[in-house]
Amino acid sequence: MSQTKILVVDDEERMRSLIRDFLLRERYGVIEAADGEEALEKFFDTKDIKLILLDIMMPKLDGWQVLAEIRRYSKVPVIMLTALGDDRDEIKGFEMDVDEYVTKPFSPRVLMARIAAILRRQEELNTTPLVLGDLKLDRIARELTIGGKVVELSLKEYELMQFFLENPGVALSRESILNHVWNYNYYGDARTIDTHVKKLRSKLGDYGEKIKTVWGVGYKLEAEAQDHA
Numbered sequence: 001m002s003q004t005k006i007l008v009v010d011d012e013e014r015m016r017s018l019i020r021d022f023l024l025r026e027r028y029g030v031i032e033a034a035d036g037e038e039a040l041e042k043f044f045d046t047k048d049i050k051l052i053l054l055d056i057m058m059p060k061l062d063g064w065q066v067l068a069e070i071r072r073y074s075k076v077p078v079i080m081l082t083a084l085g086d087d088r089d090e091i092k093g094f095e096m097d098v099d100e101y102v103t104k105p106f107s108p109r110v111l112m113a114r115i116a117a118i119l120r121r122q123e124e125l126n127t128t129p130l131v132l133g134d135l136k137l138d139r140i141a142r143e144l145t146i147g148g149k150v151v152e153l154s155l156k157e158y159e160l161m162q163f164f165l166e167n168p169g170v171a172l173s174r175e176s177i178l179n180h181v182w183n184y185n186y187y188g189d190a191r192t193i194d195t196h197v198k199k200l201r202s203k204l205g206d207y208g209e210k211i212k213t214v215w216g217v218g219y220k221l222e223a224e225a226q227d228h229a
Helices: 013-025 036-045 063-071 087-095 108-127 155-166 174-181 190-203 205-210
Strands: 005-009 029-033 049-055 078-082 100-103 130-132 135-138 143-146 149-151 211-214 218-221
Touching (some): 005 013, 005 036, 013 108, 029 036, 036 049, 036 063, 100 108, 135 155, 155 218, 190 205, 190 211, 190 218
Parallel strands (some): 005 029
Antiparallel strands (some): 130 135
16 A cells, blocks of 8 residues: 655754654655755655645745645645744635644644544545536546446546546636646646547537636636525
């Protein structure tokens, strides 16, 4: 069974060492970065990072800049680590979709408990089916059905459909689709996406019309109206 990878970003080697020792004790895989630029390099070069521990005050790029760049491409859980005690920083963190905010000094055991709780919640989210009307994507079986009938999809078509269903009503840029579906280091072009979207639309029947072209941006999956109670 592969280890759960956690990226630890802090410019203090002593702090990284402390966190690393506790993470290794809990059998997590640890990737380290000492500044903001290295953090982004490690994140985009490493597949399947499940959580980021991110310091705010760092050289080159601070934690906010790192978080803003990562959020362009990923919803990976982030715990902000900071010596600052200002409520405004905490509010800013949650506005930028931070999952937890931990002020130094902290108890490593409490931090490990928070990490475990976030990863459990993330695993539950990742196994919950994605539904749009009669369309259902089962993330455990990796299967798409419409009205109970299986739709045969290639791996990339499946991943593209999952990305759309995870972001209903959101205009997704071609860049973000390439980075998410074809991996961050894939150097493809827009034609790759357009070809897969065309094939996906043809396989979805009436639901294919819900994948809208957003001119100059990319694509958007039209969200369904909420079901009546």
